[in-house]
Amino acid sequence: MSARIEVRFAELAEKGRAGLVTFLTAGDPDPETSREILMGMTDAGADLIELGMPFSDPMADGPAIQLSSQRALAAGASMQTTLALVREFRKSDDATPIILMGYYNPIYIYGPDKFLNDAAEAGVDGLIIVDLPPEEDELLAPLKSSGIDLIYLTAPTTDDARLPVVVKNAGGFVYYVSITGITGTKSAVQSDIASAVARLKRATDLPIAVGFGIRTPDQAAEVAECADAVVVGSALVSELASNIGAGCAAAVHKLVRELAAGVARADKPK
Amino acid sequence: MSDLNSYRTGADENGHFGIYGGRYVAETLMPLILEVERAYHALDGDEAFWAEFAGYLKHYVGRPTPLYFAERMSRHLGGAKIYFKREDLNHTGAHKINNCIGQILLARRMGKTRIIAETGAGQHGVATATVCALFDLPCTIYMGATDIERQAPNVLRMELLGAEVKPVTSGSSTLKDAMNEALRDWVANVSDTYYLIGTVAGPHPYPSMVRDFQSVIGDETKAQILEAEGRLPDSLLACIGGGSNAMGLFHPFLDDADVRIIAVEAAGEGIETGRHAASLSAGGAGVLHGNRTYLLQDDDGQITEAHSISAGLDYPGIGPEHSWLHDVGRVEYVSVTDAEAVESFQLCTRIEGIVPALESAHAIAYAGKIACDLPADHLMVINMSGRGDKDLDSVAKYLEARK
Numbered sequence: 088m089s090a091r092i093e094v095r096f097a098e099l100a101e102k103g104r105a106g107l108v109t110f111l112t113a114g115d116p117d118p119e120t121s122r123e124i125l126m127g128m129t130d131a132g133a134d135l136i137e138l139g140m141p142f143s144d145p146m147a148d149g150p151a152i153q154l155s156s157q158r159a160l161a162a163g164a165s166m167q168t169t170l171a172l173v174r175e176f177r178k179s180d181d182a183t184p185i186i187l188m189g190y191y192n193p194i195y196i197y198g199p200d201k202f203l204n205d206a207a208e209a210g211v212d213g214l215i216i217v218d219l220p221p222e223e224d225e226l227l228a229p230l231k232s233s234g235i236d237l238i239y240l241t242a243p244t245t246d247d248a249r250l251p252v253v254v255k256n257a258g259g260f261v262y263y264v265s266i267t268g269i270t271g272t273k274s275a276v277q278s279d280i281a282s283a284v285a286r287l288k289r290a291t292d293l294p295i296a297v298g299f300g301i302r303t304p305d306q307a308a309e310v311a312e313c314a315d316a317v318v319v320g321s322a323l324v325s326e327l328a329s330n331i332g333a334g335c336a337a338a339v340h341k342l343v344r345e346l347a348a349g350v351a352r353a354d355k356p357k
Numbered sequence: 358m359s360d361l362n363s364y365r366t367g368a369d370e371n372g373h374f375g376i377y378g379g380r381y382v383a384e385t386l387m388p389l390i391l392e393v394e395r396a397y398h399a400l401d402g403d404e405a406f407w408a409e410f411a412g413y414l415k416h417y418v419g420r421p422t423p424l425y426f427a428e429r430m431s432r433h434l435g436g437a438k439i440y441f442k443r444e445d446l447n448h449t450g451a452h453k454i455n456n457c458i459g460q461i462l463l464a465r466r467m468g469k470t471r472i473i474a475e476t477g478a479g480q481h482g483v484a485t486a487t488v489c490a491l492f493d494l495p496c497t498i499y500m501g502a503t504d505i506e507r508q509a510p511n512v513l514r515m516e517l518l519g520a521e522v523k524p525v526t527s528g529s530s531t532l533k534d535a536m537n538e539a540l541r542d543w544v545a546n547v548s549d550t551y552y553l554i555g556t557v558a559g560p561h562p563y564p565s566m567v568r569d570f571q572s573v574i575g576d577e578t579k580a581q582i583l584e585a586e587g588r589l590p591d592s593l594l595a596c597i598g599g600g601s602n603a604m605g606l607f608h609p610f611l612d613d614a615d616v617r618i619i620a621v622e623a624a625g626e627g628i629e630t631g632r633h634a635a636s637l638s639a640g641g642a643g644v645l646h647g648n649r650t651y652l653l654q655d656d657d658g659q660i661t662e663a664h665s666i667s668a669g670l671d672y673p674g675i676g677p678e679h680s681w682l683h684d685v686g687r688v689e690y691v692s693v694t695d696a697e698a699v700e701s702f703q704l705c706t707r708i709e710g711i712v713p714a715l716e717s718a719h720a721i722a723y724a725g726k727i728a729c730d731l732p733a734d735h736l737m738v739i740n741m742s743g744r745g746d747k748d749l750d751s752v753a754k755y756l757e758a759r760k
Contacts, residue, residue: 196658
């Protein structure tokens with residue numbers, strides 16, 4: 088298991104609060120602005136950072152993240168520039184976990200062994216590969232020596248019979264996709280999330296992060312009551328998109344601070 | 358031939374053909390994919406299902422389609438004895454309806470009440486809208502905005518049939534983007550919706566299932582050529598985008614070692630120009646739309662745009678079983694350009710009185726390249742996968758631009 092992810096969740100447990108996981112697409116809207124956003128993310132209140140690996144065909148993402156991928160690719164992003172961004176971040180922050188999130192093809196083309204090696208060397212802690220379900224287990228063997236966690240998604244459609252299959256090789260934390268849908272569209276009902284998290288807790292000892300459809304500090308606060316971490320993606324990416332060329336990074340960091348405050352005020356039962 | 362030596366046993370239990378195929382989908386969809394797989398496997402030996410399927414193919418689709426000896430084309434090309442398998446005579450004008458009948462019957466068995474599909478040229482969209490009209494199911498068809506523009510008559514047909522046609526403007530606004538959008542719809546509507554994929558691609562079990570429903574083409578061809586000629590053909594030709602008409606014709610012949618099998622990809626403006634749709638001739642292995650297969654992509658793994666005058670071939674991937682057949686060498690994969698396809702479109706129309714789909718014209722064009730070197734008793738079957746009425750506009754524009 089990645090040391091940084093394990094340590095970070097232990098710290099959060101100690102503090103008695105949930106963590107805030109923020110998502111941005113690497114290289115969106117351009118290399119320099121993306122770097123500026125990432126560098127200020129921890130200070131603004133992110134506990135873990137998900138960095139999207141841009142892909143031409145993001146099948147599980149809604150319009151906000153589709154567009155962020157297109158902007159990044161148009162501005163020259165590639166797997167090389169994404170890993171370089173992580174390397175840069177690690178120079179000043181050796182504690183905040185970085186999770187790369189994306190689709191399998193760019194990893195497959197990079198070469199899975201070489202990718203895992205380069206990602207570990209750059210300081211990556213976890214991987215979320217949206218279109219690599221547990222049935223396609225080709226990354227598991229090379230992962231073992233890399234120290235990188237493969238973080239699996241679970242969904243409302245993942246029933247109790249299937250759950251053990253999904254969490255069997257899971258590392259880091261388990262990501263609960265709180266809606267049946269693509270990113271940044273509808274939002275789940277709080278009580279459904281609470282019972283889903285309870286169901287996941289019965290199947291795994293790993294922390295549970297909840298994402299998809301969490302947009303506001305109030306929603307973040309609600310979800311933080313039952314989850315170990317709250318993931319916000321599309322709302323941040325939309326904030327970025329509507330402030331391009333006009334204090335993009337500051338706008339994103341402001342929303343991160345508000346979300347962090349929301350998570351911090353959640354009433355988390357011990 | 359024993360199973361061990363057969364080309365017809367795939368996919369394996371995890372949906373792989375060699376290293377290709379599989380189920381590369383988001384977790385939200387995985388339980389649905391497994392549900393479709395269970396329903397598909399339950400069809401094995403289900404005589405009632407296959408009788409119902411055959412009944413609709415006979416009485417509604419109009420099967421069997423003729424195996425027509427194209428005498429003037431044979432003489433014109435000056436070599437082989439050429440037969441056309443007339444899938445263009447199916448109801449709705451292409452082979453696509455065979456698969457749609459099979460899958461709509463399956464969807465009904467699964468209790469699904471809403472159908473979604475992607476379409477490129479609009480042939481699969483029309484076939485899907487048709488079976489949805491027949492079985493009174495609401496249906497949404499995703500179609501790239503670029504394709505909507507070049508296939509306007511098919512859009513109107515779908516709408517008249519009661520389908521909602523949703524334009525897709527993301528990415529390159531063509532078939533691959535329509536497939537992305539259909540997958541997004543499915544993720545959001547998991548409980549009531551069935552995704553009716555139109556080709557031998559996508560996550561397992563779709564490549565195997567669509568092949569099984571399309572294999573009626575090859576099964577009929579085999580019986581018909583034996584009746585007409587008393588022996589198997591020497592060669593089979595079919596165009597290939599995703600690859601369903603080709604797979605349907607080829608699969609029943611894969612273990613007949615003496616039958617040469619050729620699939621024709623779209624070379625667009627020429628492979629060397631980079632503006633083409635020849636995934637096997639010029640692409641590499643990758644993962645997209647639920648399966649590992651040959652794709653058009655750059656060296657960062659980003660999918661690149663396909664190009665073909667034929668909207669039905671304009672896809673940057675190909676069915677995974679074709680990728681496997683390519684690697685093991687059982688099927689030859691070649692390509693012809695837009696210009697060659699349009700020339701054959703005109704030729705076939707003029708000398709046989711048959712307006713072929715631009716897709717099918719690719720297969721005819723390749724036949725034109727090899728027929729003259731073949732002996733007169735060489736039996737060649739070309740899959741006339743669809744009729745070309747939908748393409749008149751594209752051909753007119755193409756010819757106008759070259760005046």
